[in-house]
Amino acid sequence: xxxxxxxxxxxxxxxxxxxxxxxxxxxxxxxxxxxxxxxxxxxxxxxxxxxxxxxxxxxxxxxxxxxxxxxxxxxxxxxxxxxxxxxxxxxxxxxxxxxxxxxxxxxxxxxxxxxxxxxxxxxxxxxxxxxxxxxxxxxxxxxxxxxxxxxxxxxxxxxxxxxxxxxxxxxxxxx
Amino acid sequence: xxxxxxxxxxxxxxxxxxxxxxxxxxxxxxxxxxxxxxxxxxxxxxxxxxxxxxxxxxxxxxxxxxxxxxxxxxxxxxxxxxxxxxxxxxxxxxxxxxxxxxxxxxxxxxxxxxxxxxxxxxxxxxxxxxxxxxxxxxxxxxxxxxxxxxxxxxxxxxxxxxxxxxxxxxxxxxxxxxxxxxxxxxxxxxxxxxxxxxxxxxxxxxxxxxxxxxxxxxxxxxxxxxxxxxxxxxxxxxxxxxxxxxxxxxxxxxxxxxxxxxxxxxxxxxxxxxxxxxxxxxxxxxxxxxxxxxxxxxxxxxxxxxxxxxxxxxxxxxxxxxxxxxxxxxxxxxxxxxxxxxxxxxxxxxxxxxxxxxxxxxxxxxxxxxxxxxxxxxxxxxxxxxxxxxxxxxxxxxxxxxxxxxxxxxxxxxxxxxxxxxxxxxxxxxxxxxxxxxxxxxxxxxxxxxxxxxxxxxxxxxxxxxxxxxxxxxxxxxxxxxxxxxxxxxxxxxxxxxxxxxx
Numbered sequence: 001x002x003x004x005x006x007x008x009x010x011x012x013x014x015x016x017x018x019x020x021x022x023x024x025x026x027x028x029x030x031x032x033x034x035x036x037x038x039x040x041x042x043x044x045x046x047x048x049x050x051x052x053x054x055x056x057x058x059x060x061x062x063x064x065x066x067x068x069x070x071x072x073x074x075x076x077x078x079x080x081x082x083x084x085x086x087x088x089x090x091x092x093x094x095x096x097x098x099x100x101x102x103x104x105x106x107x108x109x110x111x112x113x114x115x116x117x118x119x120x121x122x123x124x125x126x127x128x129x130x131x132x133x134x135x136x137x138x139x140x141x142x143x144x145x146x147x148x149x150x151x152x153x154x155x156x157x158x159x160x161x162x163x164x165x166x167x168x169x170x171x172x173x174x175x
Numbered sequence: 176x177x178x179x180x181x182x183x184x185x186x187x188x189x190x191x192x193x194x195x196x197x198x199x200x201x202x203x204x205x206x207x208x209x210x211x212x213x214x215x216x217x218x219x220x221x222x223x224x225x226x227x228x229x230x231x232x233x234x235x236x237x238x239x240x241x242x243x244x245x246x247x248x249x250x251x252x253x254x255x256x257x258x259x260x261x262x263x264x265x266x267x268x269x270x271x272x273x274x275x276x277x278x279x280x281x282x283x284x285x286x287x288x289x290x291x292x293x294x295x296x297x298x299x300x301x302x303x304x305x306x307x308x309x310x311x312x313x314x315x316x317x318x319x320x321x322x323x324x325x326x327x328x329x330x331x332x333x334x335x336x337x338x339x340x341x342x343x344x345x346x347x348x349x350x351x352x353x354x355x356x357x358x359x360x361x362x363x364x365x366x367x368x369x370x371x372x373x374x375x376x377x378x379x380x381x382x383x384x385x386x387x388x389x390x391x392x393x394x395x396x397x398x399x400x401x402x403x404x405x406x407x408x409x410x411x412x413x414x415x416x417x418x419x420x421x422x423x424x425x426x427x428x429x430x431x432x433x434x435x436x437x438x439x440x441x442x443x444x445x446x447x448x449x450x451x452x453x454x455x456x457x458x459x460x461x462x463x464x465x466x467x468x469x470x471x472x473x474x475x476x477x478x479x480x481x482x483x484x485x486x487x488x489x490x491x492x493x494x495x496x497x498x499x500x501x502x503x504x505x506x507x508x509x510x511x512x513x514x515x516x517x518x519x520x521x522x523x524x525x526x527x528x529x530x531x532x533x534x535x536x537x538x539x540x541x542x543x544x545x546x547x548x549x550x551x552x553x554x555x556x557x558x559x560x561x562x563x564x565x566x567x568x569x570x571x572x573x574x575x576x577x578x579x580x581x582x583x584x585x586x587x588x589x590x591x592x593x594x595x596x597x598x599x600x601x602x603x604x605x606x607x608x609x610x611x612x613x614x615x616x617x618x619x620x621x622x623x624x625x626x627x628x629x630x631x632x633x634x635x636x637x638x639x640x641x642x643x644x645x646x647x648x649x650x651x652x653x654x655x656x657x658x659x660x661x662x663x664x665x666x667x668x669x670x671x672x673x674x675x676x677x678x
Contacts, residue, residue, distance in 0.1 A: 013603035017341055024348060027363060034358035042628040044355035044362060047621040051348045058341045065337070094393040099595060102386070106574065106587040122567050129389075129563035131396055141564065149568055153575065161224045163579035 007073060008083075010066025018059030025052040097128045113168020114158075118150035119143075176522075180530020183228035184538060192225070193535055196233040197542040200240020202557050204247075207254045209562075209569070211241020212384045215505040217572040219377065219512065220579040227513035227528045232535030234509045238502050239291055239539045242485055243547065246283035246478055247554055250276060259481035262453035266466065266473030273469050281414015282471050283478045284547040286427055290479035291540040293431035294438070294486020298493075299533050301439075305494035308641075309519035314626035315636060319645035321620035324497055326649045327440055328609040329656040336660045338605045345600075346613025347620075349374055356622035369585040374593075377508035378577050378586045379614060382593020383607045384501055385573045389566045390598045396563075413548065419471060426456055426472055427479045434480035438487020438499045448487075452480030486536070493517050493529060497615065504611045512580070 105121035126142035157163040203214035214237040222230030245260030250267035270279035328343040353373025364370040430452040437448035456476035488499025496517040498504035577586040
């Protein structure tokens with residue numbers, strides 16, 4: 001069982017990394033080079049090729065290692081379990097929800113503004129990190145923390161620490 | 176310069192900031208899941224409008240407090256608050272279980288102080304020496320230094336070397352985004368002006384270490400987590416007798432030196448130093464069989480070493496601009512924000528700030544000892560703060576830190592992307608610390624390699640002894656690391672096989 005998941009930890013990342021390296025390597029020829037006076041014998045393509053090539057080799061090595069582990073596992077009589085996407089998503093629901101909340105938060109921050117988006121984000125993120133059976137108790141503290149934190153942080157950072165936090169809709173009120 | 180630095184460090188405002196930084200650092204260090212790195216990320220935007228001395232002093236205080244605070248949960252919960260306190264659990268918890276929690280905490284606190292002071296002492300002595308050596312560095316030497324430091328990645332990747340290397344190369348790859356060194360031609364910017372300067376180190380660090388921590392906590396939401404905190408812990412005086420303390424001095428000195436030495440090596444942090452120091456202390460002891468049963472020696476070895484690492488990790492950071500661990504990488508971001516350029520000329524260009532850093536580290540170490548000895552009850556109570564309320568606020572502060580770095584909301588998008596990448600890498604068992612090294616050393620390597628390619632016809636490599644020594648050191652490091660990694664991999668494989676057979 002342990003070995004079963006072990007090979008997956010090599011095959012999937014290995015192939016993913018190899019794919020990233022391949023895309024990266026394909027983009028290298030598109031980089032403009034400087035060939036005038038003072039140019040270096042090694043152009044600005046050399047190091048990207050070096051890193052991209054190294055990453056491709058490492059990714060493929062890890063993937064092949066994973067396939068070998070898988071073959072050894074099967075040979076030893078192990079049963080390959082089918083990857084259940086639904087269960088995996090369900091198991092990581094809080095993580096996925098956290099990433100979605102964070103992505104929405106930063107994506108809308110510029111347009112809507114730091115204060116409203118932070119209130120919404122903190123409220124939902126606190127609930128996501130709270131076990132479901134405790135949600136009833138968490139609504140009000142989450143809202144209070146959201147409002148107080150966003151207003152205090154906005155005021156302190158924008159007006160005292162010179163961090164240009166997005167005003168968004170607050171601009172209409174001159175805040 | 177020394178007096179200027181001292182004057183900057185003893186300003187009432189700076190002292191107040193050091194005190195706040197130390198307390199917050201201890202709190203972050205003591206709560207499992209929150210680290211000194213996160214504390215520094217969180218407070219970095221707060222320092223933007225401060226003077227360089229004030230801001231960096233506060234960050235140093237957070238670092239020292241964060242590393243030291245880890246001992247509280249290690250002793251009282253048997254969960255290390257930070258990776259630096261892993262070995263503190265081995266004897267700290269058994270001591271607490273024997274009803275001597277006060278002694279364990281007192282020992283940890285006092286010897287953390289001693290470790291920090293020895294580390295700072297060596298930092299003050301060794302940084303100028305290294306700066307003087309580094310002044311002789313030219314393109315050849317910097318190129319070899321980058322290769323040597325990158326070779327350390329192999330040493331710190333443990334049994335899975337390819338995955339450690341993937342992380343380092345990914346870091347170097349990310350660093351190629353932006354204007355290329357020397358000819359300033361844009362690479363991988365996709366026409367976005369925000370990417371012309373490349374990704375900010377700070378933004379990458381926030382994604383790697385702060386966002387992923389929150390996601391790791393999110394994974395645990397459904398699991399019942401109830402910590403049993405030993406709330407009866409009281410420290411009388413230092414918790415141990417003078418005789419007991421004096422008997423530990425040789426152990427403390429050896430451990431502090433191990434901590435400093437490991438801190439100097441790029442990428443290897445307090446987590447490794449405390450383990451090595453604990454093992455060395457056990458091997459040198461007349462009673463090794465008592466280790467793990469709850470004796471002072473184990474706590475002394477671990478806590479002195481991890482705090483010694485702080486001073487050690489600062490040496491290459493200040494003298495060469497190469498961070499020793501994740502915290503110092505974050506401090507590198509802090510130094511950059513405050514226009515302090517680490518490197519051999521740091522004493523000439525920002526001497527007063529460097530001395531202010533030294534003095535603030537000493538002040539912070541004193542505060543750490545006083546606060547932890549007097550206010551232990553408060554820090555124990557903090558262990559019960561619900562993280563589901565705390566972590567989202569940390570994320571918001573991280574977002575502010577990312578925006579404040581260059582006053583661009585775009586950096587928050589990068590922060591989320593790096594957070595996702597970090598989470599996926601962690602799930603794939605790819606370590607993330609080597610990535611920082613790759614990210615920092617990649618541009619240094621490229622710039623100097625290209626310079627070397629220009630110089631090679633007129634300036635032969637064999638006329639550069641430092642270059643040759645560094646390359647030789649690289650070969651030695653690679654051979655020894657590969658051998659040790661293989662041994663470790665074989666042990667892991669044997670362990671797995673044994674487990675399967677039992678199943």
